[in-house]
Amino acid sequence: xxxxxxxxxxxxxxxxxxxxxxxxxxxxxxxxxxxxxxxxxxxxxxxxxxxxxxxxxxxxxxxxxxxxxxxxxxxxxxxxxxxxxxxxxxxxxxxxxxxxxxxxxxxxxxxxxxxxxxxxxxxxxxxxxxxxxxxxxxxxxxxxxxxxxxxxxxxxxxxxxxxxxxxxxxxxxxxxxxxxxxxxxxxxxxxxxxxxxxxxxxxxxxxxxxxxxxxxxxxxxxxxxxxxxxxxxxxxxxxxxxxxxxxxxxxxxxxxxxxxxxxxxxxxxxxxxxxxxxxxxxxxxxxxxxxxxxxxxxxxxxxxxxxxxxxxx
Amino acid sequence: xxxxxxxxxxxxxxxxxxxxxxxxxxxxxxxxxxxxxxxxxxxxxxxxxxxxxxxxxxxxxxxxxxxxxxxxxxxxxxxxxxxxxxxxxxxxxxxxxxxxxxxxxxxxxxxxxxxxxxxxxxxxxxxxxxxxxxxxxxxxxxxxxxxxxxxxxxxxxxxxxxxxxxxxxxxxxxxxxxxxxxxxxxxxxxxxxxxxxxxxxxxxxxxxxxxxxxxxxxxxxxxxxxxxxxxxxxxxxxxxxxxxxxxxxxxxxxxxxxxxxxxxxxxxxxxxxxxxxxxxxxxxxxxxxxxxxxxxxxxxxxxxxxxxxxxxx
Numbered sequence: 087x088x089x090x091x092x093x094x095x096x097x098x099x100x101x102x103x104x105x106x107x108x109x110x111x112x113x114x115x116x117x118x119x120x121x122x123x124x125x126x127x128x129x130x131x132x133x134x135x136x137x138x139x140x141x142x143x144x145x146x147x148x149x150x151x152x153x154x155x156x157x158x159x160x161x162x163x164x165x166x167x168x169x170x171x172x173x174x175x176x177x178x179x180x181x182x183x184x185x186x187x188x189x190x191x192x193x194x195x196x197x198x199x200x201x202x203x204x205x206x207x208x209x210x211x212x213x214x215x216x217x218x219x220x221x222x223x224x225x226x227x228x229x230x231x232x233x234x235x236x237x238x239x240x241x242x243x244x245x246x247x248x249x250x251x252x253x254x255x256x257x258x259x260x261x262x263x264x265x266x267x268x269x270x271x272x273x274x275x276x277x278x279x280x281x282x283x284x285x286x287x288x289x290x291x292x293x294x295x296x297x298x299x300x301x302x303x304x305x306x307x308x309x310x311x312x313x314x315x316x317x318x319x320x321x322x323x324x325x326x327x328x329x330x331x332x333x334x335x336x337x338x339x340x341x342x343x344x345x346x347x348x349x350x351x352x353x354x355x356x357x358x359x360x361x362x363x364x365x366x367x368x369x370x371x372x373x374x375x376x377x378x379x380x381x382x383x384x385x386x387x388x389x390x391x392x393x394x395x396x397x398x399x
Numbered sequence: 400x401x402x403x404x405x406x407x408x409x410x411x412x413x414x415x416x417x418x419x420x421x422x423x424x425x426x427x428x429x430x431x432x433x434x435x436x437x438x439x440x441x442x443x444x445x446x447x448x449x450x451x452x453x454x455x456x457x458x459x460x461x462x463x464x465x466x467x468x469x470x471x472x473x474x475x476x477x478x479x480x481x482x483x484x485x486x487x488x489x490x491x492x493x494x495x496x497x498x499x500x501x502x503x504x505x506x507x508x509x510x511x512x513x514x515x516x517x518x519x520x521x522x523x524x525x526x527x528x529x530x531x532x533x534x535x536x537x538x539x540x541x542x543x544x545x546x547x548x549x550x551x552x553x554x555x556x557x558x559x560x561x562x563x564x565x566x567x568x569x570x571x572x573x574x575x576x577x578x579x580x581x582x583x584x585x586x587x588x589x590x591x592x593x594x595x596x597x598x599x600x601x602x603x604x605x606x607x608x609x610x611x612x613x614x615x616x617x618x619x620x621x622x623x624x625x626x627x628x629x630x631x632x633x634x635x636x637x638x639x640x641x642x643x644x645x646x647x648x649x650x651x652x653x654x655x656x657x658x659x660x661x662x663x664x665x666x667x668x669x670x671x672x673x674x675x676x677x678x679x680x681x682x683x684x685x686x687x688x689x690x691x692x693x694x695x696x697x698x699x700x701x702x703x704x705x706x707x708x709x710x711x712x
Contacts, residue, residue, distance in 0.1 A: 161686060218555045232652065239547065241654025242531045243686065248651045251684035253644060256569060264684035331566060338561045339545065339652040341554025371564035371577035373474060373556065 090150055092137055093394030095157040095199065096120065098173045101133055104390040105140060108152060110209075110398060114140070115390065126175035134188035153193030154185060155393035157202035161244030166196040169244055195396035199389050201238040201247060203348065204231025206392030211384040212346040220342045221382065222249060222329070224351035227263075228271040228278075232340060238396070239340075250275070252335050254328045273328045276351055279304040283321050292317055308354035322361055330365025337366075337374040348382030355381065403463055405450055406707025408470040408512065409433065411486045414446055417703040418453060421465060423522075423711060427453070428703065439488035447501035466506030467498060468706035470515035474557030479509035482557055508709035512702050514551040514560060516661065517544025519705030524697040525659040533655045534695065535562060535642070537664035540576075541584040541591075545653060551709070552653075563588070565648050567641045586641045589664055592617040596634050605630055621667035635674055643678025650679075650687040661695030668694065 089108040094101060097120060105114040118136050121128040137154070141147070158181060160171030166182025182194040197205070204213075204221035213219040217236040223229040228250030232239040239246045250271035251264050258268035272278050280302045287297060294317035295310045296302060310318035333345055347359055359379040367375055384391055402421040407414060411433060418427040431449050434441040450467070454460070471494060473484030479495025495507040510518070517526075517534035526532040530549040536542040541563030545552040552559045563584035564577050571581035585591050593615045600610060607630035608623045609615060623631035646658055660672055672692040680688055697704055 234547065234552065239653060242656040243654055245650075245686040246652065246654040248654070248684060248686060251687075252648055252651045253682060256644070262684075264686075266682060266684060269684070331569070335565055335648045336652050337558075338565050339559065339649050340552060341556055341559040341561070343555040369566060369579060371561060371575075371579060371582070373558040373561060373577075374564075 088150065089152050090146055091152050091394050091397045092154045093390045093392070093397075094133055094154065095202065095389030095393055096129065096133075096159065096174065097199070097389075098122070098159060101129070101136075102386065102390045103133070103136060103140075104387070104394055105144070106394040106398070108398070112391070114144075115387070116140075120174070122175055126171075129174060130181070130184055130188055134185065137189060148190055151191050153195065153397035154189065154191055155195045155197070155202070155396040156181060156185060157197055157199040157389040157393045159199045162196050162198045162240065163244050164240050166194065168196070193397060195393075197238050197393065197396055198231070198240070198244060198247075200229035201231040201240065202392035202396065203388035204233050204247070204346070204392065205238055205395050206384055206388035206390070207346045207348065207382050208233050208236070208392075209395045210391050211388060212348070212380040212382045213344055216343045218340070218342045219344050219346060220247075220249075220333075220336055220340070221346045221348060222332075223349040223382075224274055224276070224347065225349035226276060228275050229349075230336075232336075232342070234340065249332060249336060252332045254331045270328060270332045274325060274332075274351070276304050279307060279321070279325060279351065282324065283307055286317060286321060290317070294318065304351045305353065308357055312357060322357065323365075326358075326361030327365040327369075329362045330367075331369050333362065333366045333377070334370040334374070337370055337377060341374060342377065344378040344380060346380050346382050348385075348388065352381055401463065402465050403459055404465045404707050404710045405467045406703045406705070406710075407446055407467065408515065408702030408706055409442065409446070409472065409487065410512070410702075411435070411472060414442070414449075415699065415703045416446070416449060416453075417700070417707055418457070419707045419711070421711070425704070427457075428700070429453075433487070435488055439484075442487060443494070443497055443501055447498065450502060461503055464504050466508065466710035467502065467504055468508045468510070468515070468709040469494060469498060470510055470512040470702040470706045472512045475509050475511045475553065476557050477553050479507065481509070506710060508706075510551050510706065510709055511544070511553070511557060511560075513542035514544040514553065515705035515709065516701035517546050517560070517659070517705065518551055518708050519697055519701035519703070520659045520661065520695050521546050521549070521705075522708045523704050524701060525661070525693040525695045526657055529656045531653070531655045532657050532659060533560075533562075533646075533649055533653070534659045534661060535645075536662035536695075537587055537589070537660065538662035539589060541588050542662075543649075545649075545655070547653065562645060562649060565645045567644045583641060583645045587638060587645075587664070589617050592620060592634070592638060592664065595637065596620055599630060599634060603630070607631065617664045618666065621670055625670060635670065636678075639671075639674030640678040640682075642675045643680075644682050646675065646679045646690070647683040647687070650683055650690060654687060655690065657691040657693060659693050659695050661698075661701065665694055
């Protein structure tokens with residue numbers, strides 16, 4: 087009899103769900119809305135209902151399901167307890183137990199969304215073929231996920247891989263959302279990149295195409311750097327330096343095989359991985375040189391894949 | 400029948416060996432000289448002979464030995480291959496296989512010396528009761544060992560826990576032995592601490608008891624700071640800041656429960672752990688605050704304990 091598992095990635099707006107075969111194929115994927123009203127108390131029952139509907143549609147029984155994996159946008163301990171999840175309105179409770187009792191399926195694994203995305207990229211994406219990998223997600227914020235011997239490194243309080251808050255500038259005076267100063271996220275998130283561009287444009291009189299753009303974005307900066315704009319080039323080098331330094335810190339702690347770069351900013355492509363690699367090599371000790379830097383390939387599906395992989399092992 | 404294991408810590412001068420019971424008690428410990436002539440080719444056979452002698456002395460047969468653990472001062476991969484060990488004159492070879500064939504004992508585990516010391520401190524020392532721990536050894540250099548779920552994190556090239564080469568000062572102009580600039584080791588090793596003291600004494604005219612000392616040492620600096628000497632106090636704060644920043648980087652990657660500080664510099668005692676903790680809290684994001692900082696307790700025996708623990712599991 088064929089066996090199946092579900093991979094569920096709970097986001098602030100939608101829940102992405104995938105049905106996978108035990109042979110590691112994606113058979114179906116769909117989305118439901120994340121209902122955040124009533125303190126987020128409807129989210130897990132909505133998911134349970136959706137899984138149940140899909141099983142009925144496909145003629146799958148509970149006995150055919152080897153497990154459910156879930157990615158949650160907050161810190162998760164090893165036993166599946168969420169330690170507050172502001173985005174969903176959740177406090178502290180055991181998500182794994184809750185999903186088990188809602189679905190009647192015993193094997194439920196829960197991970198932090200950035201961590202399960204990293205696992206997904208290792209399984210089917212940019213990190214394929216590697217067992218020791220770090221994923222950096224450069225989006226609205228900067229997140230990370232660390233995979234050691236093919237497994238997620240969660241950390242003692244579910245806060246491993248919080249690489250957006252590595253200090254990469256000890257002289258920064260502005261405060262990060264986390265309360266401290268000089269975090270990677272302040273320079274390498276989509277908003278951080280634009281903030282740095284505006285800072286530079288104010289500091290110098292040099293001409294730049296960037297001055298003509300009403301709403302600057304990371305994409306415009308990369309596009310202009312590729313086209314030879316000098317200040318855009320300076321900004322890309324600076325971004326590469328901050329990311330390279332952050333990766334040098336990460337390597338000195340966990341010595342991975344490969345870095346996989348994802349999130350909206352990574353749409354810039356090879357220019358981004360190349361500039362990170364250059365500054366990484368300049369800022370890391372000899373024994374840690376020569377890591378690979380790759381682009382993520384699964385986009386928004388990474389979390390769904392990684393959630394399933396937690397179950398398939 | 401009682402069962403035993405050996406824990407062996409290979410240092411540049413002596414090899415420390417412990418005989419342990421399967422019940423995790425240390426039954427005997429002794430040392431032999433590390434013979435580094437002939438490219439270090441005698442070291443493992445000397446160890447094999449010493450183990451054989453001890454087994455004869457105690458009336459223990461090979462069948463009573465559950466395994467041998469070895470700590471080696473160089474990078475070691477997961478399968479027990481050493482990737483050069485300059486201190487011993489070794490190139491690249493599989494230490495585990497070599498020791499197996501010399502002793503006739505199949506179960507041989509090999510780890511990097513800093514990593515096995517960390518495991519030893521987790522088992523019987525400052526990190527007792529914890530499964531996720533980081534050890535920092537502040538001696539001639541700065542080394543580290545990272546324990547995740549009770550196991551050593553070796554890294555893809557055996558270079559995980561190279562925390563002496565975390566960059567803690569992006570403006571430093573002097574070059575570290577590793578080839579880059581601003582490494583923790585340049586400020587927090589025994590020699591780094593004294594170098595920073597001499598820098599400060601040259602930079603200011605302020606009076607300080609430190610000026611009267613012919614051969615400055617880390618110990619003198621701590622002693623004078625405790626006695627209220629202002630410049631010594633400044634140096635201790637600066638050291639604490641560099642170490643606190645390094646720990647903030649480590650936490651953002653692996654989120655441990657506890658930091659254990661060892662090596663000669665740690666003889667300073669609580670003044671050291673207190674000042675690290677203070678600056679750590681000032682330099683880390685909220686989700687990672689509140690870690691414990693403890694002193695190592697096993698001294699030079701940590702590696703011998705940790706080597707045995709690799710075998711006992």
